[in-house]
Amino acid sequence: MQINDDPSLKWPEKMKGDPNKCNKNKYCRFHRDHGHDADECYDLKQQIENLIRQGKLRHFVGRDHKDEKLKEKMEESSQPPLGEIRFIIGGTSTRQSSKSKKKYLKVVQNVQLSRQSPRTRAIDKIAISFIDKEAERIHHSHDNAIVFTLLIVDYTTRRVLLDNGSSANILYYPAFQQRRLGRDQLRPVCSPLIGFGGMKVQPIGTITLPVVVGSYPQQVTKEVNFLVVDCSSSYNAIIGRPTLNSWKVITSTYHLLVKFPTEYGIGQAQGDQLAARECYLAMMALDE
Structure with a gap:
């Protein structure tokens, strides 16, 4: 060089x-x-x-x-920018008090002013990268979503959608029932879910369940808060930003692969391209 x-x-x-x-x-x-x-x-x-x-x-x-x-x-x-376009955030899945909103805003402002990242552990400093060989098993070109398998309450759960655009984790009611969980275990939820088109869906309740991602020993086990929703879907669950951030997940839609740091190296979960296409076709049929 x-x-x-x-x-x-x-x-x-x-x-x-x-x-x-x-x-x-x-x-x-x-x-x-x-x-x-x-x-x-x-x-x-x-x-x-x-x-x-x-x-x-x-x-x-x-x-x-x-x-x-x-x-x-x-x-x-x-060259200076022509202007500035700000984004809009809204439609949180849980109701927040005025005090909690002010506290959250204060934390965000402090981060913006200091421009310093929180202290990280040694495992967080592991470099995560993707190579072309990892995309060889994928049929290209594609625009498929990342649909993968998780272990939720000791049940292997397929057709789980990774959604970076979701601010909540969703567990659909049929998948909730198959775990032999009772509705009495659900905690009440006051605020509805608001979709991209403005459609509102009222969750049945919320529940915290253990979730395992990855294969032993490169795996992460976390308690995940799910909103249980009773509506038609080709997916069993949706994992949103809160959980992805807690796992420190790095996603590659090109490779249909997610990677994350663990105490024993880099863990990963491979997306199922066939399942992603089947879910897409099923959702299109539901819309029709």
Whole structure:
């Protein structure tokens, strides 16, 4: 690398994981380890982008076609934005008091002002990456959702939809009944669920159940709060952002794969492409 002597370049630690599973045919001079080459290195690309924005790589600009592209990116990043478009958040699944909302807003503002991440454990510093080989089992091109299998209350539960757009975890009533759980175990819920089109659905109640994701020993076990809903669906359950964040899940829709850190390395759960397509067709039939 031509920038290896640049004092601004921060050299990373060697990649963690089983060295026997790494691709020995590829060597990354940045990580000084096998598994991928420098052209595929995400960490190196991120550092180069940061150095370009800081104007520390100008002496490389103009050497060849690639350097010309770097120059164009640097010029684009220096242009001011045309304006600002803010997003709208609403439709929470549980009712919040005025006091709790103010407390939540104060925490968010403090994070924005400090720009510092909370302290993380050693397992949270494990690098999570995806490689092209992991997508070989998937039929391309596709736009399928990630539908995978979880262990919920010791029941293997298939057709679980991973939904980054959902602010709640959903357990559909037929799947709730198959676990031989009584309605007396449900806690009441006052606020309805609000869908994208504004349609409201009143949950039967809420319940906390143990959920296991991944395969032993690379797995995570957590208590998950589900809203139990009695309506037609081709899915048994939906896992939303609260649980995905608690698992520290990284998703790849291209690979139909999710990965997450555990005390014994990186765990993963593979999406079922056939089940995803079957669920989609079933939902289309329900709509008709």
